[in-house]
Each structure stands twice: as C-alpha cells, then as structure tokens.
Amino acid sequence: MPSSTKTPALNLNKWLGMDKPKKDDFNSDNQKLDDAAIEMDSRVSALDTLLTGHTGNIGAHVTPEEKASWGSGFTIGTYQGDNAASRRIELGFAPRFGILFAAGASVVRVHMDTVNCNINSGYFSQQGCCEGISTDASGLTVSHHANARPNGHTLKLNDSGVTYVYIVWK
Numbered sequence: 001m002p003s004s005t006k007t008p009a010l011n012l013n014k015w016l017g018m019d020k021p022k023k024d025d026f027n028s029d030n031q032k033l034d035d036a037a038i039e040m041d042s043r044v045s046a047l048d049t050l051l052t053g054h055t056g057n058i059g060a061h062v063t064p065e066e067k068a069s070w071g072s073g074f075t076i077g078t079y080q081g082d083n084a085a086s087r088r089i090e091l092g093f094a095p096r097f098g099i100l101f102a103a104g105a106s107v108v109r110v111h112m113d114t115v116n117c118n119i120n121s122g123y124f125s126q127q128g129c130c131e132g133i134s135t136d137a138s139g140l141t142v143s144h145h146a147n148a149r150p151n152g153h154t155l156k157l158n159d160s161g162v163t164y165v166y167i168v169w170k
Contacts, residue, residue: 002028010036074169078103083146083160091139091168097125098168100133100142100157109156116148118156132157140168 002025003013012029015021079089081102101107101121109118122130122142129135132143132155144158157164 074167076165076167078163078165081144081157081159081162081164083144084158085144085146087142087144087158089140089142089166093139093170094126094137095124095135095140095168096170097123098135098140098166099123100140100164100166102156102159103163103165105162116152116154118154120156120159122157131155140166 003015003019003021005014005016006012007014010029010032012032013019013021013025075091077089079087081087099121100123105120107121109120110116119132122133124130124133124135124140126135131153134141142157142164143155145154145156148154156162
C-alpha cells in the first residue's frame with residue numbers, strides 16, 4: 001500500500017507508522033528519482049549549451065584587442081602658446097572628440113570696457129568644431145587673434161606664454 005503522505009517536490013512515499021510499504025512503492029519512487037535526475041541532466045546540458053554559445057559569441061563580448069585599446073582610447077597633452085595666428089597640433093590620428101582650454105583661465109572672458117569676448121577654449125568632433133578649431137586625419141589646428149576683433153569674438157587659443165591643455169578621444 002502506498003504511503004499516507006507524500007513529499008512535496010517529487011511526490012515520493014512518506015510512510016507513517018501504520019502504512020505498509022510494498023516493493024512497487026519503492027520501485028515507483030526509484031523511477032521518480034531516476035526521471036528527475038534525467039530531467040536535471042537535460043536542463044544542465046541545455047544551460048551549458050546556452051552559456052557556451054553566449055560566451056563564445058564574439059559580438060556579445062569585448063575582444064582582448066578591444067580591452068587593450070581602452071587604455072589608449074584618448075590622449076592628454078599640452079602646448080605653450082606662441083601668439084602665432086595658427087598652430088598645428090599633430091596627434092597621429094583623426095580626433096573623434098576633444099576639448100581644448102587655457103590652463104588657469106576662464107572658458108570665456110568678457111571685457112566690458114571694449115565689449116570684447118576672449119574665447120580661451122573650445123570643443124571639436126568629427127561632426128563639427130567650434131570657432132577657431134579644425135580637425136583632420138592626423139590632428140587639429142587652432143586659430144589665434146593677437147588683437148580684439150570687430151565682431152567682439154577674439155580667439156585666444158595660442159596666446160603667448162599661456163599653457164593650453166587638450167584632451168582628445170581617438
């Protein structure tokens with residue numbers, strides 16, 4: 001006779017004091033255990049296949065070469081202004097995006113007495129650049145105005161004695 005109570009997960013016999021186990025009850029429980037083990041093996045195998053397929057998918061993961069390039073994804077440099085109207089900064093690559101600024105200076109300085117605005121910084125990208133900066137396949141060029149301009153925008157991107165900092169992403 002099967003048991004009066006059963007286990008919750010596999011519904012195995014759980015005999016009480018008055019129950020009388022039979023060989024068929026044990027065989028039935030053994031079959032349930034065996035079926036559960038086979039099902040578990042099948043699920044583990046499917047999971048292993050899924051994980052192996054995922055980790056083997058190079059498109060879903062970063063390659064060692066990509067990881068190595070992260071440390072060199074950008075460059076930071078400086079130059080000392082020399083008051084030339086144009087200054088070339090050779091990078092050896094086409095800048096994707098960058099920032100350039102005069103160290104210790106405000107981004108823009110407005111002179112109220114002359115109604116002039118000195119532009120001491122700029123941003124640039126492959127899609128476009130702000131006034132006074134241009135990019136190409138191997139670097140960037142900055143423009144500089146030694147004197148105030150009639151339009152009130154004076155580019156100060158190469159002022160003599162000023163240290164300029166650039167951060168450029170490859």
